[in-house]
Amino acid sequence: xxxxxxxxxxxxxxxxxxxxxxxxxxxxxxFPSYDMxxxxxxxxxxxxxxxxxxxxxxxxxxxxxxxxxxxxxTGTQLQDLPEEFGVAYSRNITQHPIKGxxxxxxxxxxWLLRTGIHPKTGKYLPPWMPKFIRxxxxxxxSIIAFLRSDDPMVQPxxxxxxxxxxxxxxxxxxxVAFKPFEYPSAPIAPPDTNNPIEHGKYLANGVFDCYACHSxxxxxxxxxxxxxxxxxxxGGNKMLDVNRMLVPSxxxxxxxxxxxxxxxxxxxxxxxxxxxxxxxxxxxYPMGRFHRLTDTEIRHIYAFLRTxxxxxxxxxxxxxxxxxxxxxxxxxxxxxxxCVGCHGTTGLGYADLQKAHKKYPSDSVLADVILxxxxxxxxxxxxxxxxxxxxxxxxxxxxxxxRELGKKSGQ
Numbered sequence: 144x145x146x147x148x149x150x151x152x153x154x155x156x157x158x159x160x161x162x163x164x165x166x167x168x169x170x171x172x173x174f175p176s177y178d179m180x181x182x183x184x185x186x187x188x189x190x191x192x193x194x195x196x197x198x199x200x201x202x203x204x205x206x207x208x209x210x211x212x213x214x215x216x217t218g219t220q221l222q223d224l225p226e227e228f229g230v231a232y233s234r235n236i237t238q239h240p241i242k243g244x245x246x247x248x249x250x251x252x253x254w255l256l257r258t259g260i261h262p263k264t265g266k267y268l269p270p271w272m273p274k275f276i277r278x279x280x281x282x283x284x285s286i287i288a289f290l291r292s293d294d295p296m297v298q299p300x301x302x303x304x305x306x307x308x309x310x311x312x313x314x315x316x317x318x319v320a321f322k323p324f325e326y327p328s329a330p331i332a333p334p335d336t337n338n339p340i341e342h343g344k345y346l347a348n349g350v351f352d353c354y355a356c357h358s359x360x361x362x363x364x365x366x367x368x369x370x371x372x373x374x375x376x377x378g379g380n381k382m383l384d385v386n387r388m389l390v391p392s393x394x395x396x397x398x399x400x401x402x403x404x405x406x407x408x409x410x411x412x413x414x415x416x417x418x419x420x421x422x423x424x425x426x427x428y429p430m431g432r433f434h435r436l437t438d439t440e441i442r443h444i445y446a447f448l449r450t451x452x453x454x455x456x457x458x459x460x461x462x463x464x465x466x467x468x469x470x471x472x473x474x475x476x477x478x479x480x481x482c483v484g485c486h487g488t489t490g491l492g493y494a495d496l497q498k499a500h501k502k503y504p505s506d507s508v509l510a511d512v513i514l515x516x517x518x519x520x521x522x523x524x525x526x527x528x529x530x531x532x533x534x535x536x537x538x539x540x541x542x543x544x545x546r547e548l549g550k551k552s553g554q
Contacts, residue, residue: 173266173309173314174266174267174268174269174309174314174317175266175267175317175318176264176265176266176267177260177265177267177323178265179254179260179262179265180254180326181250182248182249182250182251182253182254182326183250184249184250184253185249185250186249186284186287186288186291187284187288188288188291188292189288192281192284192285192288192289193285193288193289193292193294195282195285195289196284196285196286196287196288196289196290196292197289197292197294198435198436199282199285199286199289199350200286200289200290201435201523202351202431202433202435203273203286203350203351204216204236204286205296206431206493207219207221207233208233208234208236209296210302211491211492211493211494211495212495213300213302214296215237215295215296215297215298215300215302216235216236216237216296216297216300217235217237217243217300217302218232218233218234218235218236218302218304218305219232219233220232220305221233221271222383222385222387222487222492223382223383223384223385223387223428223429224271224383225383226387227310227312227313228269228271228309228310228312228313229307229308229309229310229312229313230307230308230309231269231271231307231308231309232304232305232306232307234304235300235302235303235304236290236297237296237297237298237299237300237302238290238291238297238298238299239299239300239301239302240299242300242301242302242303242304243299243300244290245299247262247263249287250262251263252287252290253283253287254326255268256274256275256283256286257274257275257276257283257324257326257327258274258323258324258325258326259272259274259323259324260323267317267321267322267323269307269309269313269317270313270316270317270321273352274323274324275350276324276327276366277331277345277348277349277350278331278349278350279331279332279333279334279345279349280330280331280332281333282333282350333345334349336443339442339443339446339447340443340446340447340450342440342443342447343442343443343444343445343446343447343448344447346436346440346443346444346447347444347447347448348369353376353395353444354369354372354375354376355369355372355380356380356382356392356429357376357377357378357380357392357393357394357395358372358373358374358375358376358377358378358379358380358392359372359373359374359377359378359379359380360373360374360379360380360381361380374454374456375396375451375452375454376394376395376396376448376451376454377394377396377398377401377402377454377456378391378392378393378394378395378456378458378459379391379392379394379456379458379459380392382429383429384427384428384429384484384485385428385484385485385486385487385492385493386464386483386484386487386488386492388461388462388463388464389461389462390427390428390429390430390461390462390484391458391459391460391461392430393458394454394456394457394458395448396448396451396452396453396454396456397448397449397451397453398453398454398455398456399453400455401454401455401456401457401458402453402454402455402456403448404453406421408442408445411441411442411444411445411448412438412441412442412445414426415432415433415434415436415441415444416432416433416434416441417432417434417527417528418432418527419527419532423532425480425481425484425527427461427481427484428484428485428492428493431525432525432527434523435523463478464478464483464488465478466478471540471543471544471547472540473540473541473542473543473544473545473547474544474547476537476540476541476544477541477544477545480529480533480537480541482541485525485526489548489551489552490545490548490549490552491552494525494526496545496548496549497548497549497552498549499512499545499546499548499549500545500546500548500549500550501549506539506542509542509545509546510538510539510542513529513533513538513541513542514528514529514530514533514538515528515530516528516529
């Protein structure tokens with residue numbers, strides 16, 4: 144009997160040592176490496192491609208790569224990444240030859256965006272970096288044309304990359320659950336834009352991956368067959384805003400009670416472009432605005448969503464920042480109107496408010512910026528227009544709070 148226990152002890156010890164060795168290997172080697180393929184494609188840059196690429200990049204790349212301080216695509220911390228994945232920073236993707244992608248070939252960019260494998264190191268990019276496996280060649284070429292353009296956001300910026308600190312779980316999942324994708328063996332043609340449902344499906348599932356956020360859970364989404372994702376477009380996926388507050392995705396199936404079955408086509412277009420639902424409520428970050436798309440493109444997404452099987456699933460309640468007992472009236476209204484969802488409690492969230500008190504020294508001008516942001520930031524700004532949606536008597540209070548945020552930050 145003693146020999147049996149001794150052998151059991153030896154076997155368990157070997158198992159423990161082996162498990163510890165594997166864990167140490169995963170911890171110290173990080174994300175796995177893969178073989179690389181040389182892609183020789185050269186992207187022709189045209190004004191049409193640059194403009195299309197700007198439209199796509201502003202909705203797919205800028206949100207994660209634009210730094211609130213530099214206002215360039217120099218990388219920033221991904222504040223809405225779940226804590227169990229560690230701390231992550233996006234990279235400098237300006238045209239800087241060393242710290243950015245200035246020396247990357249078009250083929251290397253295509254390889255990265257299709258497969259998720261870094262073309263210089265062979266390392267697998269973490270799962271939070273999107274991979275565009277269904278996007279047409281033309282749209283992907285347009286993004287690259289934009290990254291090569293003279294747009295101010297992508298001009299060479301000598302800004303160091305901050306290395307991410309992925310958790311052991313992220314490294315482990317990158318070896319057992321998340322894998323790179325195969326580079327397409329044949330060209331991916333654009334959809335028939337004259338077929339509203341086909342075109343809308345391409346935009347929703349192939350370009351913006353709407354199904355990923357708006358299905359039940361990232362764990363049950365099906366990358367290769369989105370229709371097989373759990374609670375396909377019925378929402379409930381647990382997202383985070385810049386304050387790390389829970390903002391579950393909403394049901395956008397055609398269900399009339401819990402989805403958007405009662406929304407008209409125009410309701411949908413207005414919501415996507417203005418950021419406000421038909422009932423006047425603000426759609427919270429991380430839901431973006433699609434005002435860079437044409438009405439026809441949004442109309443086609445709506446047409447596709449009408450074909451999705453309706454699922455009766457009540458929307459989960461989102462968490463909200465609660466004002467402290469000492470909060471000023473301006474702070475309470477800043478929270479009430481949802482400003483905190485994008486700008487954060489400190490004013491430095493998706494967009495930087497901490498310098499606004501110096502940039503706009505006049506209260507009347509700062510108030511006008513809030514009410515009419517398109518005048519100051521251009522027609523494609525992601526900031527919603529608050530004129531007619533905010534009580535005019537509340538604007539001075541919010542202005543005062545914005546100034547206080549800047550003073551507290553020392554900017």
